[in-house]
Amino acid sequence: MVAWIVLIASGILEAVWATALGKAEGFTKLWPTVIFGVALLASMGGLAFAMRDISTGTAYAVWVGIGAALTVAYAMAFGGDGFSLVKVLLILGLVGCVVGLKLVDSH
Known part of the structure; x- marks a missing residue:
């Protein structure tokens, strides 16, 4: 169980570093870098x-799925990426697949 909690936190941090990488503008901005x-x-x-x-x-x-879903959701909400129902449905599908992998791995 601890491994799964750490994995989820790591997936969230993947979204953080991916977003920061975009804001670092080629590592020219200190704090995003x-x-x-x-x-x-x-x-x-x-x-x-x-x-x-x-x-x-x-x-x-699971790590990539969490990171990708959160990165896209953040970009739609705050980063200027356009919002669309199709994107939301695809993110939900991705999250569903991640949950499915967890369930399959548990058995």
Whole structure:
């Protein structure tokens, strides 16, 4: 259970570093670059920790799915990406697949 909590937190941090990377403008802005580096290290460290108890394929897919879904949602809400019902449905489908992977890995 701890591995899953750490994996989810690491997926959230993936969205943080991906968003910070975009705001760093080629590493020319200090604070987004610092946030990127710290979140990247913490996210990768958490993924590595979780992979001790969760299979590599499942852990990686869940980590990427959480990060991608949150990054797209954040960009739609705050980053100027256009909102569309199709994007929301696709994100929900992605989240559903991530939950499915967790359920399959539990058995």
